[in-house]
Amino acid sequence: MGTPQGRPQRVLIVDDNPDIREFIEDLLDAAGYEAVTASNGDEALALLRERRADIVVTDLFMPERDGLETIDALRREFPDVGVVAISGDRQTPGGITQYLAVAQVAGADRTLRKPFTAEALLEAVRAAARSAAQ
Amino acid sequence: MKRRSIRAHLVRLVSAAAIPLLVFAVAVTAWNALATRKAMERGLQDTARALSLALEEQIAAWTGALNALATSSAIDADLASFRRQAMEVASHYGGWITMIDQEGRFVMTPAKGEGDALPHANTAYSQQVFRTGRPVISNLFTSALTDTPTLSVYVPVRREGVVRYALGIELAPQRLAELLARQKLPQTWLGVVTDGNHRIIARAKGAERYTGELAPQWYVDAVGISETGIVTGSSFQAVPVGLAFNRLSAGQWTVAVAVPQGEVASAWLRPVVALATIGLLVVALALGLSFVYARRIAEGVESLPSELPSRHPIREIEAVRVRLRAQAEERERRRMAEAAAASAEAANRSKDFFLSTLSHELRTPLSAIMGWIAVMRTRRGDPAKTEKALQVIERNALQQAKLIDDLLDVSRIISGKLKLERRPTDLSHAVSEAVDAQRPAANEKKLTLTASVIPGAWVSGDHVRLVQIAANLLTNAIKFTPAGGRIEVDLSIENGFAEFAVRDNGRGIEPALLPHLFDRFAQAEASMLEYQPGLGLGLAIVRNLAERHGGSVSAESEGPGKGATFRVQLPVLSTVESAEARAEIRGAPGADLAGLRILVVDDHEDARLWVSTLLSTHGATTAEASYAQEALDVQERFRADLLVSDIAMPRGDGFELIRGLRSNERRRMPAIALTALATDEDRERVLAAGYDAVIAKGSDPSVLLSTVARLASAVFAG
Secondary structure, three states: OOOOOOOOOEEEEEOOOHHHHHHHHHHHHHOOOEEEEEOOHHHHHHHHHHOOOOEEEEEOOOOOOOHHHHHHHHHHHOOOOEEEEEEOOOOEOOEOOOHHHHHHHHOOOEEEEOOOOHHHHHHHHHHHHHHHHO | OOOOOHHHHHHHHHHHHHHHHHHHHHHHHHHHHHHHHHHHHHHHHHHHHHHHHHHHHHHHHHHHHHHHHHOOOHHHHOHHHHHHHHHHHHHHHOOEEEEEEOOOEEEEOOOOOOOOOOOEOOOHHHHHHHHHOOOEEOOOEEOOOOOOEEEEEEEEEEEOOEEEEEEEEEEOOHHHHHHHHOOOOOOOOEEEEEOOOOEEEEEOOOHHHHOOOEOOHHHHHHHHHOOEEEEEEEOOOOOEEEEEEEEOOOOOOEEEEEEEHHHHHHHHHHHHHHHHHHHHHHHHHHHHHHHHHHHHHHHHHHOOOOOOOOOOOOHHHHHHHHHHHHHHHHHHHHHHHHHHHHHHHHHHHHHHHHHHHHHHHHHHHHHHHHHHHHHHHHOOOOHHHHHHHHHHHHHHHHHHHHHHHHHHHHHHHHHOOOOOOOEEEEHHHHHHHHHHHHHHHHHHOOOEEEEEEOOOOEEEEOHHHHHHHHHHHHHHHHHHOOOOOEEEEEEEEEOOEEEEEEEEOOOOOOHHHHHHOOOOOHHHHHHHHOOOOOOOHHHHHHHHHHHHOOOEEEEEOOOOOOOEEEEEEEEEOOHHHHHHHHHHHHOOOOOOOOOOEEEEEOOOHHHHHHHHHHHHHOOOEEEEEOOHHHHHHHHHHHOOOEEEEOOOOOOOOHHHHHHHHHHOOOOOOOEEEEEOOOOHHHHHHHHHHOOOEEEEOOOOHHHHHHHHHHHHHHHHHO
16 A cells, blocks of 8 residues: 555554554555554654654553553644554543543544454554644 | 539439438437437426425424424423423424523423423524524534434424524434435435535435535535526436436425436437437438439430440430430441442442453453454465464463453352362472463563472362462563563461462552452552553452462562562461371372382472372382483383373473383383373373373372372283
């Protein structure tokens, strides 16, 4: 899969679970993206400062800096990066399945609920890239 | 305001009622005593007055008789016949009639008549008659006629208006004493008469002795002041007496009645004492009853807050009690309802947390599985990718299977259906087994896993569950320790407890979290604060299993980043129980293994030693080896009749060993696999490889013994 600008879009994948991180990396790689990975929010922000990415795909539950904080931080520092948030259902003070909605408010362009198909992932990444480009 | 107890108030109430009563009783008694005393005194005075009257009558009788004689014409005409008349009268009164002229000479005496030589009448009293012309009553004097103490009454004899003679009657004081004695006074009372000189002239008792004696000074003083009265003093016998006196209207004689003071006192004291005694008894009884009732009331009131168990006889207290109990019951009902609501809410919240966490925990491996299936599909034909995908899928599927096992265990624990098969077993085997099983996972994460396990930690336990306890703690440690970390396992015996500890230098635990660590779903709630993978069921299961084994589990951590230590303590069997366990082994059927040569193979030295000790205790000769090739070499020389071998051995396992043995033996040697791989599938694989029996590690030693005996006899029979 090509990219509108003619150069491969760079996607940063943030997840503490290597099994998840690696298959996303592989699927995006196969789809023509330049995929890089980080296992936590701090590492992701450091990588972004080193080299910008077009899209960030991040899990919401991670040790140390969690997904919402990560989204918040990178939105302030990199406002034009597309963000896809992924998560399973987890209890939050606001309700059981509201976390993804909260993520959107925090600045995620798209959300994905685990488990998801390869198609849903690619669609979400494409959509996030579009909204970031606007 | 000062607060006093109800008892104090009741005592005051009783006192308030009792004090006026007491005062009244005392007053009545005192008044009564006073009245008694007054009556007594009045009686005394009345008696004195009555005696005076009697005496005055007597004197009047004497005077009358004398006056009658004085008018006799015989005085002037025939003195001799007058003397006869006079002697008749005198004999009637027991005295003597005398007649004295102005010069103090006797004109007539009972003995002698006119012209006789008569002694001079040495009495001044007769001369008073001439002076006053009135009757005179003498004091005690010594008669010139009889030379004895005498009393006398004189009357004037007038002729032609002039007092010619004094006519008198002389009386012995004895006559007066007789008069007093006739007065019938009470036994202890004493009548006394004194003259103008305060000499005793008559006494109802002891007259002989006291007549003529001067009365005591106190008496003299009293009589000197008034004519009548009451006085106290000491008698001649030094007895305190009360005395009423009365001066006679004619003359200077005084009549007195004396009563011993004791008599007087006892007269008024006796009723006082009786009254006082009765009064005190009544008051004491009243006070006693009051205190009994006061205590009943006070106790009733005091015990109200603690809710009296039964009905109280005092209506008001009973009413308060009923009210208080109703309130307490109402409070208790409300409290229980609130507690139930709160616990239902908490349970509900816990359940919500748990369900959402469960959902997450199921979805994460599912995501990985689906994702890697997608990878396999897109990378069809790439063997490296396919292999990687299969590994990830398998691992995540196993993770889910483990999660489901834990859920089922928790479900069994909640419903009480988790069954333990406890028997004497060595905890060190379970720990070693768990360490062996978890070592690959630790290695994969680049963790250093060291174990220090002493053998012989005999506990009463379910081997499979003991392994689960150790494995759960190890999994936990591996999960929370970052790559490069260190995990130490330690098994020791101290104070009758086998202590199994898993120590890591991982991320540690918030102090606030420590107390709730072993609660069911705890980790799910903790995840609210910080993400942690897993449901936290493992620790809840560990706690339940430890407690079901009569033991306990605890966690320590100095805080986040400082690592954590989990300890499980299980009571070890006493020496006696361990001995019994071993005795059971010895007494097992077919346990006589004399002459049997057995090869024992196990990479764990402890396990090997234990098995060979067990077998040699029962008469077998044993040899040991720690891996397949060594066992084959030993067998060359030892020529064992039977093999007991572990399966999982790093330097050559039990499969390799049995293949080597079976490949060149003339006669089939019985082989027993002693293994931790205890599923049916494992068992079949082991049997298929050439073993004759499979025994789970941690099984009762008697199982091994009887199996050895059975196989050995089959060989020898065949």
